[in-house]
Amino acid sequence: MEIPIYHKAITKNALAAGLDATVYGTLKQGLQSPGLASGLFMGKQFVHIMRSLSFHQSPEDFILLLLPELSETYIKDLLKEGLELADEMARPERGGAASRWDCAIVYAVAKGMKPEEVIETGTGVGATSLMALRGTDGALAATLTTFDREESVTGEDAIPYYRWEELPLSGVGRLIPEQDQDRVVFVLGDIRQTLPKWVHEERLSPRNPVRALVILDSLHTPEHQRFEMEYIWPVLADGSVVLCDDTTYGWSEHVGTYINCGFLGGIKK
Numbered sequence: 001m002e003i004p005i006y007h008k009a010i011t012k013n014a015l016a017a018g019l020d021a022t023v024y025g026t027l028k029q030g031l032q033s034p035g036l037a038s039g040l041f042m043g044k045q046f047v048h049i050m051r052s053l054s055f056h057q058s059p060e061d062f063i064l065l066l067l068p069e070l071s072e073t074y075i076k077d078l079l080k081e082g083l084e085l086a087d088e089m090a091r092p093e094r095g096g097a098a099s100r101w102d103c104a105i106v107y108a109v110a111k112g113m114k115p116e117e118v119i120e121t122g123t124g125v126g127a128t129s130l131m132a133l134r135g136t137d138g139a140l141a142a143t144l145t146t147f148d149r150e151e152s153v154t155g156e157d158a159i160p161y162y163r164w165e166e167l168p169l170s171g172v173g174r175l176i177p178e179q180d181q182d183r184v185v186f187v188l189g190d191i192r193q194t195l196p197k198w199v200h201e202e203r204l205s206p207r208n209p210v211r212a213l214v215i216l217d218s219l220h221t222p223e224h225q226r227f228e229m230e231y232i233w234p235v236l237a238d239g240s241v242v243l244c245d246d247t248t249y250g251w252s253e254h255v256g257t258y259i260n261c262g263f264l265g266g267i268k269k
């Protein structure tokens with residue numbers, strides 16, 4: 001159902017878009033839990049939402065805090081370009097694609113920081129993948145390594161992924177154009193197995209760190225997000241940026257220790 005004021009607010013305002021996603025996630029997750037567990041979850045979530053709101057930064061300030069070397073005018077231009085790209089992008093109904101604001105921020109951070117590599121957990125339909133690719137076009141075009149499941153499932157995060165019988169381009173990552181094939185590595189399977197294996201096989205270690213843009217957007221539970229951070233953080237070089245889309249409830253204990261725009265979390269190493 002289209003509610004004009006509500007939908008306009010979500011389109012125009014990064015905070016409204018984040019709030020919409022977190023309230024939806026809270027209700028969905030909360031109502032699935034029985035009795036007391038449901039009440040406890042919702043209560044904890046309410047505190048998390050209030051605290052996140054008090055730490056919220058505008059998209060411009062969020063990027064400036066992560067990349068203080070950029071000028072405010074340049075950041076505004078990058079966000080404008082990112083929003084234009086996000087608006088041109090197809091929006092499949094399913095697959096949990098990031099909001100237009102989160103997409104614009106991914107693009108702006110990618111273009112502003114020029115990472116050596118992009119590492120993404122949760123390819124989904126590939127909205128954030130596409131933004132990161134467009135943000136790193138050019139002579140130093142970064143490789144995107146992106147992780148998702150191989151099989152069609154209903155996610156534990158309760159998003160029904162009815163999808164992708166053919167992999168990878170018409171399912172996972174379907175928004176990623178074929179022209180980018182050479183820059184994209186799909187790692188398919190359960191991230192709990194594929195991520196440790198990939199880090200090991202790529203010989204990534206604190207002695208051989210990489211300056212990366214990391215986008216965490218797979219399962220949004222605290223345990224899972226912590227697991228991903230434990231594997232990725234040590235192999236990142238200084239200057240790397242981690243964007244966590246989103247911090248709906250995953251990073252609830254850490255509010256205030258990361259930069260937060262709506263419910264997009266950001267940390268610079």
Ligand SMILES: C[S@@+](CC[C@H](N)C(=O)[O-])C[C@H]1O[C@@H](n2cnc3c(N)ncnc32)[C@H](O)[C@@H]1O
Pocket residue numbers: 095096097098121122123124125126127128129147148149155161189190191192217218219
């Ligand atoms: C919110 S969607 C990603 C949206 C995407 N970043 C975009 O903007 O289009 C989350 C994705 O994470 C994947 N995912 C969740 N848990 C996973 C796991 N344990 N292993 C692999 N993929 C997982 C789901 O299959 C889903 O495609």
